[in-house]
Amino acid sequence: MLQDFISYTSAIYPVSEGLQQDLLARTEILELPRRTHVLRDGQRADHVWMVLSGLLRAYYLKDGLEICSSFMQEQHLIVSVNSFYNRQPGYEFIETLEDTVVARIHYDALQELYKKHLEFNYIVRVLTERYTMLSEERLFLLRKQTAEDRYLHLLNHDPELLQRVPLKYIASYLGMNLETLSRIRKKISG
């Protein structure tokens, strides 16, 4: 399954034998049971994660309440952006919602790869651009749309998530509370 990642990146820029070996050598595979935290607030995020199978959520606390900032499904990359890039403790929690298998690579290993294999920067530049597109899309969605608009967008673009994730997390992801989401769903179905 990590091989999928290699062939995926090869479509961006040819992955040399050397890079491939170094990448594999520095990657750890972890099998995590459901409800395992891989990051907590106050910790520094030292890894980039890739979901090979399963599902995770990222959230943070605001006035003691959990606000869900993203879900990561198969083939998604996970970076706790602020903490990882700035090398400082962050505010995010990341937790598996299902039994999950991830590949991870350490910040320091990644920096080595960037310096040793310049073409790896080409690949990660493109991956980061794609990540930015997703962030911008989420910004577009969150700004000035009604609660119903936001739910309908999710329903159209990622219906699978609605099957896999409890509605209370979906609600906070969409920036509304559980009761509001429940009423919207009732209105749409009825």
Add this chain to the structure above:
Amino acid sequence: MLQDFISYTSAIYPVSEGLQQDLLARTEILELPRRTHVLRDGQRADHVWMVLSGLLRAYYLKDGLEICSSFMQEQHLIVSVNSFYNRQPGYEFIETLEDTVVARIHYDALQELYKKHLEFNYIVRVLTERYTMLSEERLFLLRKQTAEDRYLHLLNHDPELLQRVPLKYIASYLGMNLETLSRIRKKISG
């Protein structure tokens, strides 16, 4: 002033003489009067822009109303992300709010630089990571905060913007309407 950009990027990764020359050769400097559109909806964004002096805003139309998605000040990069990376017409407008000088580089020229100078990918990877941090910060801010929270954040983090930009644009940037912003400002000052 473009030299500022070169030395800024040199701090990320050494810029070779060759890269520097190619970069300068492919960069155009434009002087734009106040109220000039550099991008309209339905157009494809073919350039990355860098603000050398002045100020611009990006916005889009939602139900006939302008929603302000960002402001770009000195040293900021401007990319209409969806349109530029996906090479398709976008929905954004970008307009100068003051007399402005920008440097721009064409998509195709950029791709050449990425292929010819692999180290340029190192630099742009880092710049893109920083851009992502900003997107994530805006996401964090927009989600589940009150109108007053959002205004106070801007007041603390970018007070200069409040001096340079009409409140109606600030309001839509903060996801509220002009009247609400006016009342919040009254409440805080009084």
Add this chain to the structure above:
DNA sequence: CGTGCACTTGATTGAAGTCAAGCGCTGTGG
């Protein structure tokens, strides 16, 4: 001058939040 723009203020409405209760499962311990 006067027209339009930037902003303020007031009255009212409406969307979503909060508080509270209840239903139907599932899983677990007595």
Add this chain to the structure above:
DNA sequence: CCACAGCGCTTGACTTCAATCAAGTGCACG
């Protein structure tokens, strides 16, 4: 094996924050 505790979700009553509608002020500039 049943009882009941807890979770996931729904529904109802009420509140609140911000949007909308509507004037009105001050000022720049053409």
